[in-house]
Amino acid sequence: MNTISGGKPHVLILGGGSVGLTTASDLRKSLGSDVAITVVDSRPYLTFAPFLPEVGSGSIDPRNALAPLRKALSGTKVVTGAVTGVRSSEKVVAVETEDGDDLEISYDYLVIGLGSVPRLLPIPGLAEHAIGFKWVEEAVAVRDRILANLAEAASTKDPRTRKRLLTFTFIGGGFAGGEAVAEAEDMVRDALRYYPDLHSSDVRFVLIDAAPFIFPEVSEEQRAYALNQLRERGVEVKLETFVNSCENNVVKTSDDDEFETDLIVWNAGVKPNPLLSDSEAFDIPVLSERGPKMGKLECLPDLRVKGAEGALDDVFSGGDCAAVPDLASGEDKLCPPNAQHAVRQGKRIADNITRSVQGRPLVDYYHKNMGTMATLGMYKGMGYLLLGDKRIELKGLPAWGAARAYHLITMPTIGRKAAVVADWVSSAISRRDIIGIPQSTNPRGAFELAAGPKKK
Ligand SMILES: Cc1cc2nc3c(=O)[nH]c(=O)nc-3n(C[C@H](O)[C@H](O)[C@H](O)COP(=O)(O)OP(=O)(O)OC[C@H]3O[C@@H](n4cnc5c(N)ncnc54)[C@H](O)[C@@H]3O)c2cc1C
Incomplete structure (x- = not known):
């Protein structure tokens, strides 16, 4: 060798x-x-x-x-x-x-x-205005944008601006996209208690998918459950719908809808x-x-x-x-x-x-699917477990608990597992934080301002 x-x-x-x-x-x-x-x-x-x-x-x-x-x-x-x-x-x-x-x-x-x-599609405006949901920076940016928009919308008098600020669009209803919109909607509902000037009917979450269903990985019954969950919570789920364009943050869809939005999250596959x-x-x-x-x-x-x-x-x-x-x-x-x-x-x-x-023969990869679980917000979830030949379908609180437990077990390092548990305990006791730190392209701006104008 x-x-x-x-x-x-x-x-x-x-x-x-x-x-x-x-x-x-x-x-x-x-x-x-x-x-x-x-x-x-x-x-x-x-x-x-x-x-x-x-x-x-x-x-x-x-x-x-x-x-x-x-x-x-x-x-x-x-x-x-x-x-x-x-x-x-x-x-x-x-x-x-x-x-x-x-x-x-x-x-x-x-x-x-x-x-x-x-996996992006050649939709006009998509590359310029949308954000993915694959990396931590993106998840943080989505959260910060949504929370910062709540604060801005509560202060603006212009109804059109308010509508745009409170319209959040998610494209792709697979596991990653479905979970992302469900969790975000749950966070907003929780945060609205601190915004007496905003009502839940002011907020519009739109989930768009070209397929006739969301969460393709689970059974028909569970797909229907997830769809009802989201619709009951006010998420507008557009199925068998294509996004034709999203130029200038105006989303145009194949069902002839057209709306302004301040956030477009692209989750339509990899x-x-x-x-x-x-x-x-x-x-x-x-x-x-x-x-x-x-x-x-x-x-x-x-x-x-x-x-x-x-x-x-x-x-x-x-x-x-x-x-x-x-x-x-x-x-x-x-x-x-x-x-x-x-x-x-x-x-x-x-x-x-x-x-x-060591000069020994190689072994083929063989793994039997163990099932899949998704969280749909606090205390809500769905999915199934495969134990031998047994398929166990879970919904609601048991599914939420199973999803969190499974992901915790697979999260690398003991230190991170402990930190995640601490986060969960803290958000259960004192509710989730509602601060959205606005994205700054110049984090040194305030310091430069304090330093005064540059001497020539
Ligand atoms: C939002 C979301 C939720 C998900 N939830 C689940 C779930 O609940 N259950 C589940 O089973 N799966 C889930 N997945 C899918 C799962 O995360 C991926 O299938 C899995 O991480 C793939 O592992 P990987 O090692 O192939 O790639 P990754 O884990 O993505 O690792 C690839 C690595 O390559 C690095 N890299 C890329 N290009 C370069 C380069 N040119 N040079 C150097 N480094 C590079 C990247 O930085 C990255 O660290 C989810 C995915 C997403 C996006």
Whole structure:
């Protein structure tokens, strides 16, 4: 073996998300100090996305939905920088650091866990006015905007401005989008008790989806339950509806509706990290057939990546950027892009690299779906659990408790788990915070003003 780091195999992990962090920590457990591990990520932390809807509603402090990589992976080298290319033929990865340095990092084993990005459609005005809901900065910005708008709307006399400020549009009613709007509406209803000048009928939440239902992952009965929940709470759910344009923050939809809005949150699906499709930078081919495989790395069941001429024995992948056969659901099925699979694929990759180092045969990835749970605001939730052949459907408080418990168990690091529990206790006792810190493009503005005019 071409060992690089003092005779030890060097495992280079691209992306410190669900796949990357799990692979790195399991590898450390299985090979101890007999392996050198490097994790490269443009962010110095893992974003625990299942908690983002609760960050967006103020039930969880934003920092507590993040796991700092250097703390979670002691003994592992963490490089904060953007991966810009992979030359698997030379076993080299190109990385650009924050301050613009170009690095070339060699490896014995490569793990690609570069995740996904929002899948945008060419809707006029979308790129200019909408915001995603995939990263903590976005969840914080959505919450701050909504709360800041309540304060502004309560003070304005102009009815049109007030209407615009209090109209919040969410596009995409899958799990991430459905949870995000439900949590945000719950936060607003809670906050309105402090706004005697505003009434709940002044606030308009609109959820738009092209499909005839929301939450496609659950049963028909549960979809209907979630839809009723949202509609009873006043969320206007537009199904089988397309957004035609959102120029100048005016949303025009295929049902001939047209309205001004101050917030457009885009949650209509993800696509694999586009870096992988850049064939000049990345010499491993991705799948090009249309559909859920498009742009993904093709994996064998043991999670080795397929190159142009067959399996690459030293390159593994998993998570949102990989097409992984779902052996538990049938040969032709692919694992859906979720954290449940990403974490378990990370574990399988770590074990298979350990096996490869030790000259043992690799094992195929097999994971039976355990179900899925969503929170829909405080004390509200829905979803199902699969225990063996038993399917248990939950709604309301039990589902909310199960969703929180499941996500807490899977949140990395004990410290963060404890901090999240503390956030929940605090928001249950003293209600959620209602301050929206307005986004400032010049946080030094007040200081500069205090310093007085610049001397010429
Ligand atoms: C709002 C929301 C809620 C969700 N809720 C759930 C849920 O309840 N249950 C569930 O199972 N799943 C949920 N998911 C999906 C789940 O979060 C993802 O499927 C999972 O995180 C995928 O793991 P990954 O390792 O493939 O990617 P990620 O965890 O996204 O990690 C990818 C990493 O790669 C890094 N990266 C990307 N490009 C570069 C580059 N060029 N250079 C360096 N680093 C780079 C990123 O910074 C990131 O850290 C949710 C997703 C969202 C957005």
